[in-house]
Amino acid sequence: MYSCIGLAVVLLLGCGVLQSDATVAEVLDENNKTCIYAEMMVNFTVQYETSNSTPSTAEFVLPTNVTTAGSICGNETVAPFLKISFGNGHYWSINFTHSNTSYHGDVFIFGYNVSDSTIFHNASQKGVIKVVANDTMPPVPMDHYYRCMSDDVFKQGNVTQTFWNVSIQAYIKDGNRSKDATVCSADTPTTVAPVTNITTVAPVTNITTVAPVTNITTVAPTATPKPTPTPKPDKETYKVSRGNETCLIITMGLQLNYSTTAQAPWKVKNIEPNVTTASGACGGNTSTIILNERDTVYLVFSFVTRSSKTFYLKGVNVTTVVNGSAQQLGINNNLSYWEATLGSSYMCNKDQVFKVTDKLYINTYDLRVQPFNVTNGKYSTAEDCSSDKENYIVPIAVGVALAVLVIIVLVAYLIGRSQKHSAGYEQF
Ligand SMILES: *[C@@H]1O[C@H](CO)[C@@H](O)[C@H](O)[C@H]1NC(C)=O
Ligand SMILES: *[C@@H]1O[C@H](CO)[C@@H](O)[C@H](O)[C@H]1NC(C)=O
Ligand SMILES: *[C@@H]1O[C@H](CO)[C@@H](O)[C@H](O)[C@H]1NC(C)=O
Ligand SMILES: *[C@@H]1O[C@H](CO)[C@@H](O)[C@H](O)[C@H]1NC(C)=O
Ligand SMILES: *[C@@H]1O[C@H](CO)[C@@H](O)[C@H](O)[C@H]1NC(C)=O
Ligand SMILES: *[C@@H]1O[C@H](CO)[C@@H](O)[C@H](O)[C@H]1NC(C)=O
Ligand SMILES: *[C@@H]1O[C@H](CO)[C@@H](O)[C@H](O)[C@H]1NC(C)=O
Ligand SMILES: *[C@@H]1O[C@H](CO)[C@@H](O)[C@H](O)[C@H]1NC(C)=O
Ligand SMILES: *[C@@H]1O[C@H](CO)[C@@H](O)[C@H](O)[C@H]1NC(C)=O
Numbered sequence: 017m018y019s020c021i022g023l024a025v026v027l028l029l030g031c032g033v034l035q036s037d038a039t040v041a042e043v044l045d046e047n048n049k050t051c052i053y054a055e056m057m058v059n060f061t062v063q064y065e066t067s068n069s070t071p072s073t074a075e076f077v078l079p080t081n082v083t084t085a086g087s088i089c090g091n092e093t094v095a096p097f098l099k100i101s102f103g104n105g106h107y108w109s110i111n112f113t114h115s116n117t118s119y120h121g122d123v124f125i126f127g128y129n130v131s132d133s134t135i136f137h138n139a140s141q142k143g144v145i146k147v148v149a150n151d152t153m154p155p156v157p158m159d160h161y162y163r164c165m166s167d168d169v170f171k172q173g174n175v176t177q178t179f180w181n182v183s184i185q186a187y188i189k190d191g192n193r194s195k196d197a198t199v200c201s202a203d204t205p206t207t208v209a210p211v212t213n214i215t216t217v218a219p220v221t222n223i224t225t226v227a228p229v230t231n232i233t234t235v236a237p238t239a240t241p242k243p244t245p246t247p248k249p250d251k252e253t254y255k256v257s258r259g260n261e262t263c264l265i266i267t268m269g270l271q272l273n274y275s276t277t278a279q280a281p282w283k284v285k286n287i288e289p290n291v292t293t294a295s296g297a298c299g300g301n302t303s304t305i306i307l308n309e310r311d312t313v314y315l316v317f318s319f320v321t322r323s324s325k326t327f328y329l330k331g332v333n334v335t336t337v338v339n340g341s342a343q344q345l346g347i348n349n350n351l352s353y354w355e356a357t358l359g360s361s362y363m364c365n366k367d368q369v370f371k372v373t374d375k376l377y378i379n380t381y382d383l384r385v386q387p388f389n390v391t392n393g394k395y396s397t398a399e400d401c402s403s404d405k406e407n408y409i410v411p412i413a414v415g416v417a418l419a420v421l422v423i424i425v426l427v428a429y430l431i432g433r434s435q436k437h438s439a440g441y442e443q444f
Pocket of ligand 7: 250288290291
């Protein structure tokens with residue numbers, strides 16, 4: 017595990033048909049097992065200064081003939097690193113980082129060698145010029161690969177990089193590449209239509225008709241008019257599939273309440289379902305859902321099982337991407353929320369506030385979730401959160417009090433009657 021050495025692998029595909037085949041880069045560990053795998057097609061457009069004072073533009077593609085020398089598989093202390101070298105001193109590299117349940121491409125660097133006169137004719141500069149980008153590759157669950165067939169264009173100064181036909185996986189276990197993909201939002205059918213389809217899922221509506229709870233939640237907003245009118249977030253059902261089977265369902269209105277620095281005021285942000293896509297992965301003991309709002313807000317929720325009896329929400333990771341650079345709003349992998357018995361779902365219709373960090377809270381409305389043992393794409397029986405249970409205590413208490421009262425009256429009546437009887441005896 018420790019001494020993962022990036023081995024150079026030269027891959028020649030398609031016998032010289034450059035533009036129709038993706039470049040494949042594979043990094044092997046010391047046991048010759050694949051630890052990082054990438055398949056992609058890239059166009060580079062670079063403007064450069066020439067000796068005859070007019071700037072020139074070079075256009076070239078990432079060739080299929082590349083090496084991965086200098087790449088690192090990664091281990092507990094060193095992060096995985098993929099370096100694709102090609103042509104006369106050019107390279108493209110990406111550094112990966114991870115949390116316990118997901119990973120993402122952190123920084124990518126394109127280095128082009130303007131001394132390569134076959135591409136940069138008459139360049140006035142010499143040597144390798146680096147372009148650094150904070151990757152907007154979303155978090156991908158561990159044991160998943162990232163896939164984006166659509167064009168993804170990165171423009172920085174003199175350089176434009178166009179990526180398409182991309183598949184990347186790092187942290188590959190035992191050389192087995194995953195068949196589960198986390199797909200970029202550009203590849204998923206666009207916005208409104210599919211999301212609307214999901215909201216019309218019948219069972220969800222059936223379930224929320226639990227009478228007493230609905231009554232209680234509708235009373236609250238009218239009773240307390242808020243001074244700052246942040247509208248309630250829209251409710252939505254998001255699903256994660258394993259193969260063609262739904263394996264995780266979550267329904268909620270979701271709101272973020274966060275502060276980026278100690279001085280900054282708290283910001284409230286509703287997650288808009290119509291521009292949010294869901295992806296994720298399900299396992300025996302860990303299930304993860306990633307919500308992606310417009311490629312600018314990524315929320316990762318990780319659920320785990322406890323003693324094969326219950327499940328709960330263990331991890332929350334919220335990242336935003338502002339002008340191409342990622343910013344973490346909060347991460348906590350030691351939470352213990354939303355616990356319910358395996359085989360059932362957790363439900364909390366009450367408006368809830370969950371602390372993730374000192375700087376990040378998530379507010380949920382009409383929450384229902386089932387991260388394990390989903391059958392036929394539908395929720396199983398719900399276990400209400402304790403605050404919902406408390407609402408049933410009042411009618412139960414009233415009922416018990418009434419029953420006790422009836423018994424007291426009855427006993428009093430019987431005692432009264434028997435006293436009358438005995439009194440009658442004495443009279444006769
Ligand atoms: C994507 O890559 C595969 C494998 O190299 C290739 O067969 C396919 O034509 C490519 N697709 C596009 C849209 O370039
Ligand atoms: C990539 O560049 C080639 C020629 O340089 C061009 O034909 C092709 O359309 C470009 N593809 C994309 C996706 O930009
Ligand atoms: C990426 O990883 C390599 C190898 O570990 C390291 O040398 C480099 O400094 C890293 N770059 C960034 C930007 O983190
Ligand atoms: C390079 O410069 C030479 C002379 O300065 C000129 O003749 C030639 O056309 C230039 N080549 C390109 C590709 O600009
Ligand atoms: C899922 O796929 C399997 C085979 O790939 C098939 O047997 C099964 O019927 C499918 N299930 C649904 C719900 O489509
Ligand atoms: C956001 O959090 C701050 C600090 O805990 C709190 O004062 C504020 O009321 C919260 N706002 C919402 C809408 O939850
Ligand atoms: C998404 O929904 C919000 C609130 O419901 C609405 O303001 C916005 O226009 C919608 N956006 C799209 C792209 O439909
Ligand atoms: C993003 O970039 C644009 C233009 O470069 C700039 O006007 C804007 O302020 C930036 N936004 C943030 C949040 O930095
Ligand atoms: C990841 O999990 C391990 C063991 O389960 C735990 O010790 C560690 O703190 C976790 N890391 C994070 C960042 O939560």
